[in-house]
Amino acid sequence: MNVELLAPDHERLWSDLHDLARLSEPDSEGWTRRVFSEPYRAARHWVRSRMRDAGLEVSVDPAGNIVGRLPGRHGGAPLVTGSHTDTVQGGGRFDGIVGVLGGIEVARRLRETGTRLDHDLLVVDFLGEESNPYSGSCLGSQAATGVLTAENLDRVDAAGNRLGDVATAFGLDPDGMLTPTWATRPLHGYLELHIEQGPTLEQRGIGIGIVTAIVGIERFLATFVGRSDHAGTRRMDDRRDALVAAARTVLTVEREGCAAPGDAVATCGDLRVEPGAENVVPGRTRLAAEFRSEDQVWLSGVRRRIVEEIARESAENGVEVLIDWTVDNPVVPTNPSVQNLTSAAADELGLSWMAMPSGAGHDAAHLAARCPAGMIFVPSRDGRSHCPEEWTDSDQIATGVHLLAAGLARMDQEATVDNDFGPTGEETGSLLTGTTAER
Numbered sequence: 001m002n003v004e005l006l007a008p009d010h011e012r013l014w015s016d017l018h019d020l021a022r023l024s025e026p027d028s029e030g031w032t033r034r035v036f037s038e039p040y041r042a043a044r045h046w047v048r049s050r051m052r053d054a055g056l057e058v059s060v061d062p063a064g065n066i067v068g069r070l071p072g073r074h075g076g077a078p079l080v081t082g083s084h085t086d087t088v089q090g091g092g093r094f095d096g097i098v099g100v101l102g103g104i105e106v107a108r109r110l111r112e113t114g115t116r117l118d119h120d121l122l123v124v125d126f127l128g129e130e131s132n133p134y135s136g137s138c139l140g141s142q143a144a145t146g147v148l149t150a151e152n153l154d155r156v157d158a159a160g161n162r163l164g165d166v167a168t169a170f171g172l173d174p175d176g177m178l179t180p181t182w183a184t185r186p187l188h189g190y191l192e193l194h195i196e197q198g199p200t201l202e203q204r205g206i207g208i209g210i211v212t213a214i215v216g217i218e219r220f221l222a223t224f225v226g227r228s229d230h231a232g233t234r235r236m237d238d239r240r241d242a243l244v245a246a247a248r249t250v251l252t253v254e255r256e257g258c259a260a261p262g263d264a265v266a267t268c269g270d271l272r273v274e275p276g277a278e279n280v281v282p283g284r285t286r287l288a289a290e291f292r293s294e295d296q297v298w299l300s301g302v303r304r305r306i307v308e309e310i311a312r313e314s315a316e317n318g319v320e321v322l323i324d325w326t327v328d329n330p331v332v333p334t335n336p337s338v339q340n341l342t343s344a345a346a347d348e349l350g351l352s353w354m355a356m357p358s359g360a361g362h363d364a365a366h367l368a369a370r371c372p373a374g375m376i377f378v379p380s381r382d383g384r385s386h387c388p389e390e391w392t393d394s395d396q397i398a399t400g401v402h403l404l405a406a407g408l409a410r411m412d413q414e415a416t417v418d419n420d421f422g423p424t425g426e427e428t429g430s431l432l433t434g435t436t437a438e439r
């Protein structure tokens with residue numbers, strides 16, 4: 001196969017990116033398209049019609065993922081690519097989106113050049129990859145691979161809305177989300193294109209990252225319960241200030257991150273104060289925090305340590321604390337054969353590349369439990385991401401999409417991609433069975 005032919009159409013790709021960017025919250029900073037929002041619904045309509053225009057057979061699987069299928073010569077276990085189109089609040093135009101639009105462009109180029117893969121190619125827009133207000137993330141890839149639980153669906157946001165109910169209102173079927181559609185069927189392999197979201201590629205002047213592992217993530221939600229009081233009359237030595245206890249936790253989390261080995265990081269990203277007035281001693285606070293590292297031993301250690309530290313410090317302020325661990329994602333290595341096939345494809349295209357870990361979480365981490373999975377990174381300007389300034393040049397994206405096509409073509413040609421933990425057995429049906437009622 002002549003992979004040069006599969007080079008993407010830059011202008012078409014760039015104009016898709018701008019069309020999708022327009023489907024964002026009009027009154028928010030940057031580009032905001034949170035899961036289950038109206039702009040997200042509109043974007044999913046747009047993605048489906050783009051997939052149809054590309055000649056893909058489109059459906060929504062029981063997990064709520066949009067799946068576009070390009071039939072292969074022999075069918076069987078499909079080859080999968082994709083990412084997500086939801087964003088963080090005040091996010092950018094590239095995170096996740098490049099992988100979905102890139103997958104659609106690969107399918108278009110395959111059809112336009114009359115190139116037929118042996119395996120079916122599935123291009124997937126996974127439901128709600130970003131962190132959501134229900135203490136979760138990667139909803140679609142977790143649901144499809146059987147990791148999402150009924151307990152996850154029972155989680156509520158700060159206003160008390162239950163995830164399962166919000167999914168129903170969006171037109172999805174929560175029972176379907178608990179059906180591990182992709183867990184029981186063999187997948188030939190998964191390759192995801194994404195922006196790096198950090199500065200390494202740009203700083204080194206390298207165009208492509210071949211991802212070796214995806215960081216482990218531990219998240220908790222801490223509820224501090226103190227006592228509300230009059231801020232003018234309650235003496236300083238007689239307070240049970242829930243915000244002071246939470247503030248100490250913010251510093252403790254930061255201290256752990258700074259003292260950690262390697263590139264581990266620790267962040268407190270959300271803090272709610274009740275009742276929330278300058279003349280009331282805070283009676284209750286809710287703090288969301290996370291730790292990330294490639295070092296599983298450190299992650300397990302900090303998880304144990306932090307609970308004791310927070311409890312001790314809060315007790316000094318007369319505050320009770322309840323810690324709820326909401327995310328426990330282990331470090332996920334990508335598949336060595338997929339890394340090798342993708343880096344060989346980069347060599348064939350004459351691209352500069354380096355092997356690197358991912359500090360961000362991705363749908364690929366969940367797919368990796370089901371099939372040989374890998375990722376390709378393209379540079380992020382100034383390493384900025386999860387902010388409006390997020391940027392990747394159009395030629396850098398096009399290079400990544402070309403490599404995505406070449407990497408998938410190589411994976412297609414492997415009889416089986418070596419995998420120690422992938423599924424075995426007969427394929428029992430189509431991934432496309434069972435569609436949801438999403439409007």
Ligand code: GLV
Pocket residue numbers: 129130131359360361362
């Ligand atoms: C997703 O972008 C994450 O890493 O949180």
Ligand code: MN
Pocket residue numbers: 084095096129194361362
């Ligand atoms: Mn992403």
Ligand code: MN
Pocket residue numbers: 088095130386
């Ligand atoms: Mn993201």
